[in-house]
Amino acid sequence: MTFDEYLDYFVESSSKNNRLTCDVRKCLYLKNWHFVQQFPGYEAYKVPIYFESDYLNEYWHQKDDDYKFVYLGPKGSWFVSPHFYNRLTPLHTDVYSSYSWSANIAGRKKWLFIKPEDAVKVKKRYKQVPNDVRSLSSELDIEIIEVIQNSGEIIFVPSNWMHQVFNLEDTLSINHNWFNACNLYLIWNELRVAFRDTQLELRDICDLCDTFTYNQECEKLLKANYGMDYSQFIDILNVVVKRIVNNSTDDYNCEFRLHHEVQVITSLLQDNEFLKELQLIPELESKVNDLKCALALVKKEEMSNC
Numbered sequence: 001m002t003f004d005e006y007l008d009y010f011v012e013s014s015s016k017n018n019r020l021t022c023d024v025r026k027c028l029y030l031k032n033w034h035f036v037q038q039f040p041g042y043e044a045y046k047v048p049i050y051f052e053s054d055y056l057n058e059y060w061h062q063k064d065d066d067y068k069f070v071y072l073g074p075k076g077s078w079f080v081s082p083h084f085y086n087r088l089t090p091l092h093t094d095v096y097s098s099y100s101w102s103a104n105i106a107g108r109k110k111w112l113f114i115k116p117e118d119a120v121k122v123k124k125r126y127k128q129v130p131n132d133v134r135s136l137s138s139e140l141d142i143e144i145i146e147v148i149q150n151s152g153e154i155i156f157v158p159s160n161w162m163h164q165v166f167n168l169e170d171t172l173s174i175n176h177n178w179f180n181a182c183n184l185y186l187i188w189n190e191l192r193v194a195f196r197d198t199q200l201e202l203r204d205i206c207d208l209c210d211t212f213t214y215n216q217e218c219e220k221l222l223k224a225n226y227g228m229d230y231s232q233f234i235d236i237l238n239v240v241v242k243r244i245v246n247n248s249t250d251d252y253n254c255e256f257r258l259h260h261e262v263q264v265i266t267s268l269l270q271d272n273e274f275l276k277e278l279q280l281i282p283e284l285e286s287k288v289n290d291l292k293c294a295l296a297l298v299k300k301e302e303m304s305n306c
Contacts, residue, residue, distance in 0.1 A: 006030055006072075013074045014170055029167075030072040037066050045174060048154065051101050053257060054178040058243065059236040067095070067177040073167045075107075090131040091164040093119065096228055097190040098177045100157040104149050107171025111147040111155060114162035118142035122162065133164045159183050160190075181257075181264040188268065191233055192277055194226040215280045230278060234287045237265060241294050266295050 001009075009028060035044065047054070060066050091112075094100045102109075112133045114122065121140050122129060130136060133144060148168070149155050157163060159179075179187045198218045199206075206214050223229040244258055268274055269292055278284045 001028075003030075010072065010074060010170070027074060027077045029074075029077045031069070033070040033072070034066060034068065035070040036068045037064065045103075047176070048101070048103075050156075051099075051176065051178060053180040053182075053261075054176070055180050055184070055236055055240050056096075056098060056178050057176065059239045062239060067098075069175045071102075071171070071173045071175055073171055075167055075169050075171075077167045091129060091133045091162055093160055093162050094157060094177055096177075096179065096187055096226075097159045097183075098179045098187065099159055099183060100175060100177045101154055102149070102157070102173050102175045103154045104151050105172040105174065106151050107167060107169040107173075108151065109149045109155075109171055109173070110166040110168055111149060112164045112166075113145040113147065113157075114142060115145070116160040119160060119162040129162075133162075159186050181261045184264055184268060188233065188274065191226070191228060191230070195222050195230065195277075198222045198225065212282065219281060230281050231284060234278075234284055234291070237268075237291055238287065241265065241291050241298075244298055245294050262295060262298055265291070266299070269295070 006028065013027075057066050057068060091114075114133070118140075121142055122136065125137065125140055136142070147155065195218060198221050202214070202218055202221060205217065209217075219229045219231065223232070240261065244261055247254075247258060269288060275288070278288060
């Protein structure tokens with residue numbers, strides 16, 4: 001379906017008097033539209049200052065891609081069945097355990113949230129997380145937090161908060177996934193867990209090849225299933241560190257943020273568990289050493305300016 005065809009459908013759908021009783025299987029939802037990427041010369045909006053520090057999109061912009069999306073859905077659209085996954089929004093946590101923010105340009109949404117400690121209960125109970133939060137067993141004893149988002153309001157979703165979204169009206173929204181120094185350790189830890197899961201999936205071939213080849217295959221499967229591998233994580237840090245090295249500013253808030261970034265990334269690169277884990281992929285050693293040297297120069301310059 002082209003965008004023009006979707007608009008025709010949307011206008012026709014909007015003209016109906018009562019869609020609360022519509023067949024949601026036929027309720028089409030325009031999701032994950034890379035609007036900014038598709039129209040780079042048109043500045044439709046500015047990222048709110050609270051979400052400007054964004055390592056994920058800082059990295060992907062250099063590859064002509066992003067995690068910035070526009071969503072457009074008619075009243076009554078929500079998730080109902082795995083067969084219609086691409087049309088609607090099921091119960092989920094965000095990619096890579098990232099943060100996300102969602103701004104309603106028009107319309108109203110109902111959000112159902114499950115906090116991380118309760119989300120752990122859900123994942124332990126179900127091998128496959130149910131699509132609809134309302135189908136969760138009452139035996140789990142979890143809290144479902146309901147939030148109504150009106151037009152002109154922004155929702156911030158912290159890392160690892162499960163959520164499901166319903167469009168209460170015809171709704172147009174902007175959505176970004178992102179992470180930065182504030183949740184960098186969490187992003188890394190979740191990536192490490194995903195790598196361990198991948199190793200378990202490939203344990204049958206462990207004895208058929210050497211350790212180096214085995215871990216290389218794990219990296220490939222990790223990238224395919226999770227969307228990110230250890231090498232890409234280091235590449236993201238490299239992009240951020242290059243920006244820090246080349247940045248000079250008299251703005252106190254920006255300077256404070258840069259200092260915080262240096263502290264967090266330096267701490268991670270000095271973490272023994274982090275370094276031990278990266279030894280599984282030998283070619284990353286030189287990249288990590290380059291990052292350490294670059295950050296050492298930044299810290300030296302900070303000291304000379306004191």
